[in-house]
Amino acid sequence: MMAAMTPNPYFFIVIFVGVALVFPLVPLALAWLWRNFFQPPKPGADKNAIYECGVESLGEAQVQFRSQYYLYCIIFLIFDVEAVFLVPFAVAFTGLPVGAFLSILVFLLLLIEGLVWAWSKGCLSWAVKG
């Protein structure tokens, strides 16, 4: 008797799946019915145009960027992250012991070394080629 009254435990998952399907489908179906039987369609040149914040769209969407921009990005990212370490150094500057000061100087030296290396490699000059 009890076994007949207790449903299969997976039966609840079936209910969940059913609700999960019906819940989004009913509003969508209502909207579809509404669109087809009540709301007259009003397409237009502006309404079908590409949205660009109210401005008329110009040119093609497929714009090419020079791959050299990638180098600038990488260099910027590296120095940007390292600037984060310089901020606590600057804040605690007056209270720093000599050892900490020297180690941050080494860090700065490494930074400048990297910059000089990138410069000597020609990463900072924008090569204009056809």
Place this chain on the structure above:
Amino acid sequence: MTDQIDEGLRSELQRQGIWVTSMQELYNWGRKNSIWPLQFGLACCAIEMIATAASRYDIARFGGEVFRPSPRQADLMIVAGTVTKKMAPQIVRLYNQMPDPKYVISMGACAISGGPFKQGYNVLKGIDRYIPVDVYIPGCPPRPEALLHAFMELQRKIDSQKLTGANKAEHLDPNQVSEFPIPAFGAHDLEPPANPDVFRPMKIERTQ
């Protein structure tokens, strides 16, 4: 018309635990409580609009907190601020790109008439020259309560719109225009300076 149930009968039924409604009421109830404004500010009125959306005034109480950054998903355009002649074509284009039904709140003295900058060479003397406006809010800038009041007025308007019959809502009429001509820059002013189909200024008649 017999589509309206008698109010006395309805309240009597409600007392007995029976809730009666119509398709129109249900539809308008859903519409008026989920007005999505276009996220779009022009000048200082926009700051008041932001304050209206923030926690102290909380436009979410009226279901209008979903500011959409695209006109495709917006129901309401709040023209909040001074409309320059450079901005007017963009505003009309954004309005054209909104799907029907769409509503416009003209917020503040500038959007109504140009306000304190009315004499400026580059200020549009009211956005209602190009697009139809549903609610005007005076003020410079209007307080957030005033915007909420306008929002409630718009909700009242939506609630009263009929879905069928001779007096049905304008957006359900297939012949009602949904897009308005976008003004272009002419030699001295926007061309045309106003859309005569939309702009019907009050005429002053002197009787002496």
